[in-house]
Amino acid sequence: MGVVPLVLVPCWRTFPLLRLPMRLSPRLALPLLGVLAISACKDDSPPPPAAVVAVTSTALSGTVGESVGTLTVKVTDAGGGAVSGVPVTFAVAEGGGTVAPAAxxxxxxxxxxxxWRLGxxxxxxxxxxxxxxxxxxVNFVSTVTAGAPATIAVQAGDNQTAVAGAAVATPPSVVLRDRYNNPVSGVSVFFTISAGGGSITGSGATTNASGVAAVTEWRLGPGVGANRLSALAVFNGVAGNPITFNATATQGAAATITAQGSTALTGTVGALVTPAPQVRVTDAGGNPVSGASVTFTGSAGSIVGGGTKTTDASGLAAPDSWQLGNATQNYTLTATVGSLPGVVFTATARPGAAGQVSISAGNNQSAVVGRAVLTEPAVRVSDALNNPIAGVEVLFEVVSGGGTAVGRRPVTNAQGIATVGGWTLGDDIGTNTLRATVQGSSTITGNPVMFTATATPGTPVSVTAVAGSSQTGTVGTPVPVAPSVVVRDNRGNPVSGITVSxxxxxxxxxxxGSTVVTNASGTATVSSWTLGGTAGTQTLIARVTNLPDVVFSATATAGAASVVQALSSQNLGNLTVATNQAASSLPSIRVTDASGNPIQGVQVTxxxxxxxxxxxxxxxxxxxxSGVATLGSWTLPTVAGIASVVAQVQNLTGVTFTATMTPAAASKIVIVSNPPTSVTAASNSSYAIATRLQDAFNNNVNLAGIVIQFTLSGGGSLVPLPTVQTVATSTTNDxxxxxxxxxxxxxxxTQVLNISGTSLTGTVHTIVVTP
Structure with missing residues (x-):
């Protein structure tokens, strides 16, 4: 069987060209190809695209700048069949980023x-x-997250300044961003103190949605100066990691003031304390405070130079000087800053070198010959400022008068006093001397000191008047001669040192001077004897114990007139005026001196x-x-008012005697308004006629309720015309x-007004009305 080649049949349908790979016999191949060709080319128009739909998910997520994967869509026809060859465009609509390919x-x-790579x-x-x-x-939407943190930077809180120990105003914070500068959340950041001490709150933080992580609080250390805080992002490869925050801690307000050195000091009286006491002022963190005002106040007697000072950069301040007072005692210097508890320095002032010696006791004594003086002579050794010095040897030596001294080399005690053991006078009456010399120095003021004592006779046996007997003087004044007595012993020698009272x-x-000691002549004289205020004989007694009294007498005469007193009543009261009325009590006075003694022969006017x-x-x-003078007679006046008589003695304040004269009973009526006696008829005048009551002596009588009758004749009227009234009455007021x-x-x-009243002498007034 031979190979049948692939037959391509052109067609507009949307399926691929066929190639038959199998080996077919010619007998079978041709019919099959024919069938296919007829079938494929039955419709030449391609189906149109009707929809585009997503094949992959349209809701995506990813990281900025990175790919989210492949986006796929499908184009279909109206029946849902796939349509090939349709151009599809992919475009970024929001957020940036890229697509490849774009079509x-x-x-x-x-x-x-x-x-799709995200923006x-x-x-x-x-x-x-x-x-x-x-x-x-079709819309593909992606949520986007930031990338990995790439940088860390200061967000806020760097380069601040705060008081040491206090929190900075802005808590430090950092921001983390990815490589595209997007804030990155969820990153752990640890804050640690790298310098200055102090403390942080919230040391572990996580970045928020803004990429920011912050501490809660950064409290600076107690010392003044630089403080540093580090922020470390817990992620590798972050540029700028870690971040350092800087802050400067400044001194705070003065919180404590302390002494620099001992507060128990010593010095010499009148001298400067060296070095001057110094204090240091610090804030609550123990940092020195510069520029603080420190006030230094010395106790009484001491002198502070530059009492207000400003602390230096080390917080130290001291006054310019502190000079101790002149007395050997403790002096204080108080340093204060505002209301802070102060620092008190105490300096004990020691005396200076021996500078002067003086008598402390036992000089100018008297004793019976051959006997010891009552008070052992003593000297006081002091420095130039009169502060006592202890431990100084003094030598006592008899110089004149005979006699002996014992315990002649005493040493001064804490009060600077050295006292001889005893000093017995010689056998001769007269002056004895004892010398006290401070040993070891020739520049002491007053060295040596000389003591004097008088050797006196034996026991006194008599006291007699010397001067001042039988005198005359004015009361209240000293007698001309001060009384004096002399005391003698049994041999007639004057005895000194005897107390006379x-x-x-x-x-x-x-x-x-009521108590006097007899002098070297045995005489005692009172300083003065002032006579008492009563005229007559007065006495003064000179008294020596166990001896008969001596009586001095003096006649006291009255002094100058100085007091004028009324003996009779100064006010005779209210009297009604009457003819030839004599005062019931004649003015009488008494003249005395300042002590109340009556003075005779003084002229009184x-x-x-x-x-x-x-x-x-x-x-x-x-x-x-008796010092009394009385007026011869006084006839009282008939005029109402105050009548008085004044008794005058020399230039002394006079005494006034008075009587209040009141009017007698009302006896007559008088006109007081002064009406005219003649007027012109054409004037058609009217007048107010005013009257008042008087007694027989023309004194006005203030008496209300008396009816006064007015009777008019010859024309006119007592009421407004044309009404005519010729009789009217009026009652007196107060x-x-x-x-x-x-x-x-x-x-x-010619009009006549007759004015009358019961039991009163009336009056008449006439007014002629002329044409």
Missing amino acids: DTTDNSGLASTT QQVVAQRVTATAQGVTGS FVIGSGNGTVV FALGNANSGTISGEVQTTNA SGMASVNWYLGALPS
Whole structure:
């Protein structure tokens, strides 16, 4: 059997050309080919594409910049059959990226494909597939994630400044990005402190959706200076890994102030403490605080130079100087900063070198010859500022008067005092001297010191007046001669050192220097004896223990007139005026000195206090032995008011005697309004006629309720014209006044107004109305 070659039959249908590979006999091959040819070429028009559908998934996911695989679509006809040879276009619609190829032609299965590489942004990305001749398209959508972290960088919180020990204001944070600069989430980052100490909260962090990882808090170390924090992303190949954050810790507010060196110091009185005390100011972390104002205050007596200072870069400050006071005592210097507890330095001031010596006790004593003085002589050794010095040897030596000294080389005690053991005077009456010399120095002021003591006679046996007896003086003044006495022993020698007490015996005087010690002549003189205030004999007693008293007497006379007192009543009260009325009590005064002693023979002048005070006689009087003077007579006035008489003595303040004169009973009526006596008829005038009550002495009487009658004759009216009223009454007010209106009219007339009252002398007033 021979081989039948493949017969190609041209046809427009969409199936491939046939080639028959089998070996057929000529008898069979030709009929078969004929059948196939007829069958294949039965319809020459290709079926049109009707739809394009996705073969692979349209919902994809991938990493930026990487391929998500092959996208395949199928083009079908209306019956769902595959259509080959249809051009299909793949295009990136959103998010970037690429497709390759961008166009493909469907194969015999109606399939077309491309490969999709995603864009570089983490955004939704989309590719569309459209087939030629087909309405609609296929959308392939991919969610995109960032790639592997490629870089790490500071997001926030680098190069900050905060107080040491405090948290920085912005917590440090880093951002991780892939190679396309997209933030990468979910990456672990560890923060560690690399310098400065301090602490962190939230040291392990994971990047968020923005690729950021941050510590919760970074608290700087306690020291001032650089602090560093490292951030390490736990991922290989990250450029910039790890990240270093820098922060500068600054000094905080002053929190403590401490002494630099000892606070217990010593120095010399009046000298500077060297070196000057110094303090250090630190913040809560112990860092030195520069620029803090430190106030240094010294205790009383010490002097601070530059009392306000500013701390230097090391937090140190000291005053310019601190000079101790002049007394050997403890002085304090207090350093304060604001309200912080201060630092107190205490310096004990030691005395300087011995600079002066002086008597402490035992000088100018008296003792009986051959006996020891009562007080052992003592000297005080001090520095130039008068501070006592202990441990200095002093030599006591007898210089004159005989006698002996024991314990002659004492050493000064803590008060700087050295006291001789004892000093017994010589056998002769008179001056004894003892010398005290500070040993070991020739430049001490006052060295040596000389003590003097007087050797006195034996026991006194008598005391007698020397001066000041039987004197005369004015009360309240010292006697001319101060009384004095002399004390003697049994041999008639004056005895010095005896205490004499001068006391008042009578008269209530006063003594200055009432206790006196007899001098070298045995004499004791009172400083002064001032007589008491009572005139007469006064006494002063000089008294020595165990000896008879000596009595001094003095006659005290009254002093100058200084007090004028009223003996009679100064106010005679309210009196009704009357004719020739004499004062019931004549003015009388008493003149005394400042002590109340009456003074005789002083001229007293009585005078009327004012013109309406009546009359007096015997105006000039002289005080009697009781210091009293009385006016001769006083006839009181008939004018109401205050009547007075003044008693005047020399230039002293006078004494005034008064009587209040009141009016007598009302006895008459007088007109007080001064109406005219003649008017012109044409004037048609009217007048208010005012009256008042008076007593017989023309004193106004203030009496209300008295009815006054007004009777008019000859024309006119007491009420407004043309009504005519000739009789009217008016009652007096509290001032004793009553009034009426008098209307004259216009006709010539002689009008008479008669004014009267019960038991009162009336009055008449006439007005002539002329044409």
